Amino acid sequence: MLRGERTRAAVLEHAIGIASVEGLDGLSIGRLAAELEVSKSGVFARFGSKEELQLATVAAAREVFVDAVVRPAFEAPPGLARLWRLCAGWLTYSRERIFPGGCFFASAAAEYDARPGRIRDAVAAALTDWSSTLARAAEDARQLGQLESTCDIRQLTFELAALVDAANARSVLHGDDSAYDLARTGVRTRLLALATDQDALPD
Amino acid sequence: MLRGERTRAAVLEHAIGIASVEGLDGLSIGRLAAELEVSKSGVFARFGSKEELQLATVAAAREVFVDAVVRPAFEAPPGLARLWRLCAGWLTYSRERIFPGGCFFASAAAEYDARPGRIRDAVAAALTDWSSTLARAAEDARQLGQLESTCDIRQLTFELAALVDAANARSVLHGDDSAYDLARTGVRTRLLALATDQDALPD
């Protein structure tokens, strides 16, 4: 009962790395088994089907993301400081290649967005979760009087997410890390334009 | 010499549709042959290898994109009007699903961004081309005095591209077409903030 969990974790650790580079479809049980030097059926039996393996990979990646981005940001107080740390932390998460192929969910979303099914649903749920976290932090900031009361939270969070996603895409595709500076500048400009007190924005 | 071109075009037309949904890797010669009701080797022989087929698909998609977005925008005069039509046209191109899976290059870029090779290079070149077109239009606007002379063209075009890409991603993944309105609002806000004459921005 302990051994099983250990190999399962080892499989998923490799799987998220492969999937972030080659895609969730590029995950093959045979390849996974070969690289981990175990038998193919050993890997297979642990998940029951390829789709289940893919879903488990998405869930594992979600935990990695939360640990890398969300959890640290929640050390900051609710409101503008937390919102900023979510964005800045996301940029760091992408730049440091927590997943070797850049943001796991950016890859997975693009791969499955037009293909209905459980995988797409799982990826969409993860991204909805991220959007909500961002929106919640922005709404807190507004209600705390740190952002102008008239500001459109949906518009703001859409733009923030767009900027950080674009930085990830450009960095991975073109190897151009200046995109992170552009995104950072964009995020700060957006926040400063709506902030009631410029000094409430850290860094 | 005519027959060959005709089937080649038919293959590529189907290929771009499949690839925009299932990815360039999801393209299989056998499937393509079955759906077009021709022989597998007939399809294969026309391209010589799968990679060559994929590269031809990227090239074909590029032409579709130029026809749908770039060419119409170039009917507008250089400068702010053209820049706006590039962005607005891109949003229409995505919303109308010129490719069934949303923007072909958003999919292809996410699929190959972390995998070196000729396909990645072709996709990257197409996106660089698009970025340059956007930047050129913005620079024209600046030199024509339609945008403030101090504005950062790289920052502006990065943000414009980020907004329209995010709208595509969100619409395809979540079926949420309000993203196009958010992107449109974001683009106009960015342009109006830098425009020297608010009435120079059409629509």
Added chain:
DNA sequence: CCCCTTTGTGAACGATCGTGCTAAATCCTT
């Protein structure tokens, strides 16, 4: 220490993949 459950192995299956090869069908030229 033995038994029984959990966990992993090994071989095999049908399917599909990309890729050659050989012939037949089709087209264009003369």
Added chain:
DNA sequence: AAGGATTTAGCACGATCGTTCACAAAGGGG
């Protein structure tokens, strides 16, 4: 209409895919 070149069909190959099944190894509880 005939001949030569292009284009497509048909078949076979090795490889890899996901999946199944019968069996061996290992583990912990009585």
